[in-house]
Amino acid sequence: MTLALFLQHIVNxxxxxxxxxxxxxxxxxxxxxxxxxxxAHGDIFxxxxxxAFYLVTTFFLPWWVAFIVAISITALLGIGxxxxxxxxxxxxxxxxxxISAIGASFLIENLATVIFGGRQKGFPIPAFxxxxxxxxxxxxxxxxxxxxxISMIIPIVTAILLIILLWIVNKTKTGMAMRAVSTDLDAARxxxxxxxxTISITFGIGSLMAAIGGILWALKYPQLSxxxxxxxxxxxxxxxxxxxxxxxxxxxxxxxxxxxxxIMIIAFLPGLTGYRDAFAFIVLILVLxxxxxxxxxxxxxxxx
Amino acid sequence: MNKKTKTILTAGACVLAVAFIIIANNFFDNxxxxxxxxxxxxxxxxxxxxxxxxxxGIFSLGHAGFMAIGAYISALLTMSPAQKAVNFYLxxxxxxxxxxxxxxxPALLFAGCGAALFAFIIGLPVLRxxxxxxxxxxxxxxxxxxxxxxxxxxxxxxxxxxxxxPKYSSTYAVWGCAVLAIIFMVALINSAFGRSLxxxxxxxxxxxxxxxxxxxxxxxxxxISGFMAGIGGALLxxxxxxxxxxxxxxxxxxxxxxxxxxxxxxxxxxxxxxxVVVTVCMELLRFLDGPLNLIFxxxxxxxxxxxxxxxxxxxxxVIYRQRGLMGTNEFSWDYLSKIxxxxxxxxxxxxx
Numbered sequence: 001m002t003l004a005l006f007l008q009h010i011v012n013x014x015x016x017x018x019x020x021x022x023x024x025x026x027x028x029x030x031x032x033x034x035x036x037x038x039x040a041h042g043d044i045f046x047x048x049x050x051x052a053f054y055l056v057t058t059f060f061l062p063w064w065v066a067f068i069v070a071i072s073i074t075a076l077l078g079i080g081x082x083x084x085x086x087x088x089x090x091x092x093x094x095x096x097x098x099i100s101a102i103g104a105s106f107l108i109e110n111l112a113t114v115i116f117g118g119r120q121k122g123f124p125i126p127a128f129x130x131x132x133x134x135x136x137x138x139x140x141x142x143x144x145x146x147x148x149x150i151s152m153i154i155p156i157v158t159a160i161l162l163i164i165l166l167w168i169v170n171k172t173k174t175g176m177a178m179r180a181v182s183t184d185l186d187a188a189r190x191x192x193x194x195x196x197x198t199i200s201i202t203f204g205i206g207s208l209m210a211a212i213g214g215i216l217w218a219l220k221y222p223q224l225s226x227x228x229x230x231x232x233x234x235x236x237x238x239x240x241x242x243x244x245x246x247x248x249x250x251x252x253x254x255x256x257x258x259x260x261x262x263i264m265i266i267a268f269l270p271g272l273t274g275y276r277d278a279f280a281f282i283v284l285i286l287v288l289x290x291x292x293x294x295x296x297x298x299x300x301x302x303x304x
Numbered sequence: 305m306n307k308k309t310k311t312i313l314t315a316g317a318c319v320l321a322v323a324f325i326i327i328a329n330n331f332f333d334n335x336x337x338x339x340x341x342x343x344x345x346x347x348x349x350x351x352x353x354x355x356x357x358x359x360x361g362i363f364s365l366g367h368a369g370f371m372a373i374g375a376y377i378s379a380l381l382t383m384s385p386a387q388k389a390v391n392f393y394l395x396x397x398x399x400x401x402x403x404x405x406x407x408x409x410p411a412l413l414f415a416g417c418g419a420a421l422f423a424f425i426i427g428l429p430v431l432r433x434x435x436x437x438x439x440x441x442x443x444x445x446x447x448x449x450x451x452x453x454x455x456x457x458x459x460x461x462x463x464x465x466x467x468x469x470p471k472y473s474s475t476y477a478v479w480g481c482a483v484l485a486i487i488f489m490v491a492l493i494n495s496a497f498g499r500s501l502x503x504x505x506x507x508x509x510x511x512x513x514x515x516x517x518x519x520x521x522x523x524x525x526x527x528i529s530g531f532m533a534g535i536g537g538a539l540l541x542x543x544x545x546x547x548x549x550x551x552x553x554x555x556x557x558x559x560x561x562x563x564x565x566x567x568x569x570x571x572x573x574x575x576x577x578x579x580v581v582v583t584v585c586m587e588l589l590r591f592l593d594g595p596l597n598l599i600f601x602x603x604x605x606x607x608x609x610x611x612x613x614x615x616x617x618x619x620x621x622v623i624y625r626q627r628g629l630m631g632t633n634e635f636s637w638d639y640l641s642k643i644x645x646x647x648x649x650x651x652x653x654x655x656x
Contacts, residue, residue, distance in 0.1 A: 037436045088623050094435050095363050099565055100622045102365075106558055107615035113608030226608075230554070234447075237440065274455040281444030288441055289429050 004143045007135075009267045015151040015220060017259025018158035022213035023236035024243070024251035025165065026206030032182040032246035033202050034090075039101040040081055042233015043108040044207045048074040048214030049224050050116055053123055063126040071211040078207020079200050087196070112226035123222035129153065150219045157216065161209065162252060168205070169248065178202055182246065231277060238284040244297025253295060258283065310637045329475040338543070339587050341475055344482035345539045346579040350563040351489050351572065352532030357561070358570030358632070359493060360525040361505030363439045365557050366426070369446030370419040370530045371537025372453060372552035376460055378415035378538035379469050379547055381406050387468050394464065395457045408472040412481075412538055419534025420527045422449075427526040431519065443554065454549045465548025473543035481539060485532060489572050492528070501525055505570075562618050567629050574630030582614070589613060 023045055030038045051073050055066035085104040089097045129150040169175035177198045180188040189195050217232065218224060239258045243250025258280055266273050287294065328340050349367065356362045383391075385403050396402075406414075426445045433441055453460045460466070492498050500521050503511040512518055541547045559582075567578030592609040621628055633639075 035436075037440065085619065085623070092626065095357070095361075095569070096622055096626050098363060098436055098439060099561065100619065102558065102561065103615055103618040103622060106555070107612065107619060110608045110611040110615055114612055118607055234440075234443070238444075241437075241440075275451055278448045278451040281448050284444050285429055285441055288433055288437055292433075292437070 002143070004145050006267075007145045008147075009263055011145070011147050011151050013260040013263035014256075015154040015259075016263060017256035018155045019213055019217055019220070019255075020232070020236050020239045020259050021252040021255030022158055022161065022209050022216070023232060024239040024255045025162075025248055026210045027237050028240040028243070028245055028248060028251040029178075029202050029206045031240065033178065033185075033199060034086065035094075036086065036097055037101060037237060038086075038203075038206070039098075039105040039233075040085070040108055041206065041210055042229035042231075042236070043105050043112070044074060044078050044081070044229070045210040045214040045217070045232060046112065046224075046226065046229030047077060047108065048211030049123065049218040049228070050112065050121075051211075052215045052218065053121060053224055056124055067215055070215065071208055074211035074214070075204045075208040078203045078210070081207075082200060082203040087199075109226050109229075116224075116226060118226060121224040123218040123224055125150075125219055125222055129219050148220075150216070154216050154220065157212065158252075161212065162248075165205070165209075165248060174198070174201060235280040238280045238287075241284060241294055242287050244294030247294070247296045250294055250296035313637050325475060325479050337475060339584060341473060341478045341543055343580045343583045344478040345473075345536055345543065346560070346563060346583050347482045347576050348485045348532055348539070349536040349560045350567065350575040350579045351485050352529045352536065353557075353560045354564045354567075354570070354572070354575045355489065355492075355501075355525060355529045355532070357564055358568070358575075359498070359501045359505060360522060361508075362431070362522060362526065363435060364430075364442040364526070364529075365439045365554070365561070366430075366442030366446040367533050367560055368552040368554060368556040369442075369449040370423060370533035371540065371556065372446075372449055372549070373422050374415035374419045374534030374537035375541035375547050375552075376453060376466075377418040377534070378408075378411045379466050379541050380404070380460075381411040381414055382408060382470050382472065382542075383466065383468070384470075390468070391461050391464070391466055392458070394462070397461075398458050401459065408470070408477070408542075412535060415538035416531040416534040419537070420531035423527045423530025423533075424523065427523050431522045431526060443557075446552070446554070446557065450549050450552055453552075460549075463549060465546060465550075467546045469542050469545045469547065471542065471545055473539050478539050478543070481535060485535075486572065486576065493572065497521075497524070562614060565618060565628055566621055568627055568631045568633070570632035571628070571630035571634060573633070573635035574628055578629060586610065586614075 023041065026041050026044075027038060030036060030041070048070055051070035052066055055061050055070055056063055059066070061069065081104060085100050086097065089100055129148070131149045133147045133149060133152070135145045135147065167175075169178060177188070177193045178201070180191065180193055181195055181198045181202075185195060188198075213232075214229075217228075235258060236255065239254035240251045241254070242257060243252065243254030245251075261283065262276060262279055265279060266276060328337065332340060349371070353364075353367055356364045380388075380401055381404060384405055388397050388402060391397075426442070430438060430441045430445065454463050456462065493501070500511070500516045503514065503516055504518055504521050508518055537552075544551075563578045563582050564575055566582065567574030567576070589610045592613065593607045
């Protein structure tokens with residue numbers, strides 16, 4: 001493998017890892033607060049992509065307006081989802097909440113199939129995201145690394161969002177409320193923290209991240225389908241577990257590790273390409289067996 | 305109602321059921337009969353998932369994987385060498401499988417045992433987990449199975465799937481299996497083992513304090529469930545006569561989960577009723593996917609609308625009526641006579 005090819009793989013892994021990280025953040029935040037796998041998170045991600053698609057192709061909005069509107073709608077939908085599917089069950093047994101989450105996920109997928117159609121749609125990529133940048137000496141084609149702008153933009157967007165998010169969580173009042181609720185929901189309520197509002201904000205932020213992830217995903221892999229959220233959704237949950245669920249930095253680390261693992265295994269062992277979707281699950285099982293708290297998670301003792 | 309009356313009623317119901325199955329087999333048209341048989345297969349699958357979800361309190365989402373294993377084992381063991389040669393045109397089948405052909409019954413048992421063995425192996429790591437982690441890990445194993453089946457071209461024919469499975473899933477075969485499954489489940493749940501299962505479900509720590517070996521109970525329950533799911537998968541394969549890895553995606557598990565939840569987590573009766581109702585409704589509501597003409601609303605075919613209805617139903621049940629149709633109650637003649645569905649029979653001192 002030449003250096004150029006290796007660098008090419010690194011770029012791909014970086015952008016895939018960033019996408020995973022963006023989605024994993026939503027999982028980890030929701031899990032941190034509600035101890036609930038938001039199965040529908042992958043479908044929120046899918047909706048983000050579709051809304052952007054329709055705003056661009058049907059309403060002819062400039063892409064940046066369309067993206068902002070799509071992200072806002074998706075974030076509101078995420079808040080609505082929590083209201084309808086999770087809030088009524090907050091004191092119910094865990095199995096009921098999980099069934100509700102799975103049900104919500106399938107409802108969104110099937111609604112999307114009905115409304116958007118089951119056939120795949122090609123996402124229109126604005127020229128700005130699709131330029132080819134060439135690095136390296138132009139005389140020697142062996143040593144040229146070609147990068148599409150979107151592959152560079154994804155990690156940058158992720159980094160900016162991560163900084164903003166960490167600032168919100170660690171420095172603002174809202175963030176303090178989120179941390180309080182995630183430590184102990186009832187104690188937080190006793191401190192006059194509006195728990196419902198805080199949970200709504202968490203879902204809003206998580207869905208916003210998922211929507212941005214969905215749009216960036218559609219820009220990089222321009223194929224939309226109602227089931228496109230399932231696999232990334234599951235993998236990003238795994239990324240969140242790998243990093244230590246409930247920990248934002250951990251989710252990002254997990255996302256990048258998973259992205260690199262996927263790209264590098266395929267790069268070095270092309271024979272395993274068909275097994276690509278199984279890697280993440282093998283990682284999950286290994287993590288759960290050997291370090292269930294994840295790489296950056298705290299060891300928690302189960303309370304009786 | 306005394307014991308004798310109940311026995312007579314039960315015997316009568318059994319005769320009626322057998323008569324109905326015979327009538328169905330002889331007089332239903334092909335399509336209706338297929339749906340009728342599908343009901344039986346879903347009964348087996350729903351019971352096997354209910355054993356985990358409802359009775360043991362293990363929230364497993366790996367059923368599609370067990371079914372895939374059962375379906376493929378049975379298919380590969382019963383297909384004729386000629387049929388296999390037709391299927392494997394991309395890459396020839398491995399020699400040790402090419403000429404095997406055994407009768408249906410042993411193949412079915414092999415399918416169940418294969419799935420049970422797999423359940424035992426994945427149970428070792430998975431059953432150490434709890435709640436949502438367990439769900440995701442079992443789902444992960446099911447996905448891994450599917451990916452492996454897709455990629456082992458010379459054993460399973462990969463993504464092309466297998467076509468032309470022998471049509472062994474006759475009405476008597478599937479309903480025979482379903483009845484056996486029902487009898488087995490009733491016996492299991494009412495045994496000491498069944499009570500241990502419920503104890504583990506209700507409170508693991510208390511159960512452990514009572515001297516129940518939790519790991520053992522969970523593993524046995526998982527293996528039995530895997531066995532039944534394997535049988536169900538094999539029967540499904542022989543009913544459809546064609547299988548491919550795409551059949552065994554997560555939505556298959558979801559359909560079974562839907563039945564279990566609607567029927568009542570922890571009720572055998574509920575699972576049976578819901579299996580029949582959901583399977584029949586899935587077919588009856590097929591018109592929703594086609595063009596609709598509701599005078600005011602006209603649509604030209606919305607594939608997926610049927611599943612929207614079922615997903616909505618599931619959400620409503622989970623949010624407003626978590627116990628589903630039956631909760632953890634079971635069918636009993638006493639209850640039926642109390643609500644007046646069976647004529648009240650007065651006999652001596654017995655009071656209704």
